[in-house]
Amino acid sequence: MGRVRITDRPQRLHRAILTTAWMVAVAVLAVAPSARADDLYGPTQSDWKSAVAYSIQHPEALPIGMNVPGCRPTTDHPRPVVLLNGAFLNKYATWSMYAPQLAAAGYCVFGLDYGGPTSGPFHQVGDLRTSAREIGAFIERVAARTGSDQVDVVGYSEGGLVPFHYLNELGGTRRVNTFIALASPVQGMSGYGFLEWIAQIPGGTGGLKASLPAAVDGTKNSEYMRAIRRDGLTRPDVRYVTVSSRHDLVVDPAEATLTPAPNVTNTVIQDSCPEDHVFHGSVIYDDITLRLVQNALHPSSAQAPHCHPVAPG
Numbered sequence: 001m002g003r004v005r006i007t008d009r010p011q012r013l014h015r016a017i018l019t020t021a022w023m024v025a026v027a028v029l030a031v032a033p034s035a036r037a038d039d040l041y042g043p044t045q046s047d048w049k050s051a052v053a054y055s056i057q058h059p060e061a062l063p064i065g066m067n068v069p070g071c072r073p074t075t076d077h078p079r080p081v082v083l084l085n086g087a088f089l090n091k092y093a094t095w096s097m098y099a100p101q102l103a104a105a106g107y108c109v110f111g112l113d114y115g116g117p118t119s120g121p122f123h124q125v126g127d128l129r130t131s132a133r134e135i136g137a138f139i140e141r142v143a144a145r146t147g148s149d150q151v152d153v154v155g156y157s158e159g160g161l162v163p164f165h166y167l168n169e170l171g172g173t174r175r176v177n178t179f180i181a182l183a184s185p186v187q188g189m190s191g192y193g194f195l196e197w198i199a200q201i202p203g204g205t206g207g208l209k210a211s212l213p214a215a216v217d218g219t220k221n222s223e224y225m226r227a228i229r230r231d232g233l234t235r236p237d238v239r240y241v242t243v244s245s246r247h248d249l250v251v252d253p254a255e256a257t258l259t260p261a262p263n264v265t266n267t268v269i270q271d272s273c274p275e276d277h278v279f280h281g282s283v284i285y286d287d288i289t290l291r292l293v294q295n296a297l298h299p300s301s302a303q304a305p306h307c308h309p310v311a312p313g
Contacts, residue, residue: 040060040061040062041061041062041063041064042054042055042058042061042062042063042064042092042096043064043096044063044064044096044097044100045096045097045285046097046285047282047285048093048281048282048284048285051092051093051094051096051097051285052089052093052121054092054093054096055090055092055093055121056121058092059090059121061092062091062092062111063091063092063095063096063097063098063099063100063109063111064096064099064100064103065099065100065101065102065103065104065109066083066091066095066099066103066109066110066111067109067110067111068103068108068109071108071109071146072108072146072147073107073108073146073147073148074106076106076298077105077106077107077108077297077298078148079148079150079151079152079177079178080107080108080109080110080142080143080146080148080151080152081102081107081108081109081110081151081152081153081154081297082110082111082135082138082139082142082151082152082153082154083095083098083099083109083110083111083154083155083156083159084111084112084114084135084153084154084155084156084159084160084162084163085111085113085123085124085156085157085159086124086155086156086157086158086159086160086184087115087124087125087157087158087218088122088123088124088125089122089123089124089156089157090113090121090122090123091111091112091113093121094111094156094159094284095111095284097284097285097290098154098284098290098293099111101290101294102294102297105294107297108146110138110142110151112134112135112138114131114134114135114138115130115131115134115162116130124158124159124162127217127224128158128161128162128165128217128218128224129165129217129224131162132162132163132164132165132166132169132170133166133170135162135163135166136166136170136172136175139151139153139166139172139175139176140175143175149175150174150175150176150177151175151176151177152176152177152178152179152180152297153176153178153179153180154180154182154293154297155179155180155181155182155184156182156183156184156283156284157182157183157184157185157250157251157280158184158185158218159184160180160181160182160183160184160185160186160242161181161184161185161186161189161218163176163179164186164228164233165224165227165228167179167235167238168228168230168231168233168235169227169228173235173237173238174237176238177238177239178238178239178240178241178296178297179238179239179240179241180241180242180243180293180296180297181240181241181242181243181256181258182242182243182283182284182289182293183243183244183245183248183250183251183256183280183283183284184242184244184251184256185218185251185252185255185256186233186242186255186256186257186258187220187233187254187255187256187257187258188218188219188220188221188222188225188255189218189219189220189251189252189255190219190220190252190255220255232259233258233259234258234259234261234263234264236263238263239263239265240258240261240263240264240265241264241265241266241267241296242256242257242258242264242265242266242267243267243269243283243289243292243293243296244256244257244266244267244268244269245268245269245270245276245278245279245280245283245289246268246269246270247270247277247278247279247312248279248280248283249279249280250279250280250281251280253268265296267292267296269283269286269288269289269292272288272292272304272305272307273288273305273307273308273310274307275307275308275309275310276288276289276307276308276309276310277309277310277311277312278310278312279312279313282310282312282313286310287305287306288305288306288307288308288310291303291304291305291306292305
């Protein structure tokens with residue numbers, strides 16, 4: 001499956017650290033004024049850097065098409081779609097491209113900022129169990145609001161790891177029909193060995209737990225990971241789809257793949273389009289990946305993605 005060679009890892013980790021550093025630098029330099037009513041829905045973005053920068057200036061912004069009052073599922077799309085952002089992100093920065101496209105296709109699209117802090121543009125840093133409870137409560141509200149018994153869930157990065165606690169330990173299988181994990185470390189994350197290295201340093205895990213509980217919970221072989229795997233990661237009543245890239249700089253492709261089963265589909269972007277060199281941050285701003293997600297949401301209307309060259313970045 002195109003495993004990454006050991007000799008590639010330092011370079012990949014370096015690039016991943018630079019990506020994170022860029023996000024932090026923008027956060028430090030930007031001033032985030034209070035959002036006005038006319039700022040509620042932000043513009044559709046075409047790349048993650050622009051989306052992050054806009055969300056820093058407008059921390060309460062919503063993607064177009066998300067949380068639209070009065071939206072009711074249709075016969076063609078009978079289940080609402082709940083979009084879950086990853087670590088350090090928010091619903092606008094993550095979904096400003098996907099949400100408008102899914103809404104235009106006829107879906108009722110919902111999303112939330114979860115995992116703390118409650119103010120500011122960056123979320124999903126808290127412990128994953130608390131985040132899973134927040135997601136569960138939100139799904140209940142979506143079900144009540146739309147009159148739907150079930151939803152479909154699309155989780156990006158760590159947003160595709162949090163739902164396993166909801167599904168496996170909080171009874172969430174009754175509410176979720178299809179769960180799509182997009183560039184998500186469903187087997188636990190190593191950061192190409194970086195997080196495992198921290199765990200070997202005396203006090204390293206404790207320090208990381210105090211500052212970034214989500215990273216500790218999501219690390220391979222953490223207590224959280226052992227708990228959600230206790231009876232196997234998947235459940236027979238849910239349809240699971242993973243979508244990953246061989247060029248991901250953050251999540252090792254093997255970490256993004258579930259054990260094969262009749263209700264599990266593992267999708268690699270480059271199997272549909274070898275020219276797509278999309279990496280971790282850009283899968284949520286990639287039309288080829290979006291097509292694969294739409295195919296997973298509605299298999300009976302699946303279409304082959306329009307393959308074209310996509311540069312990393």
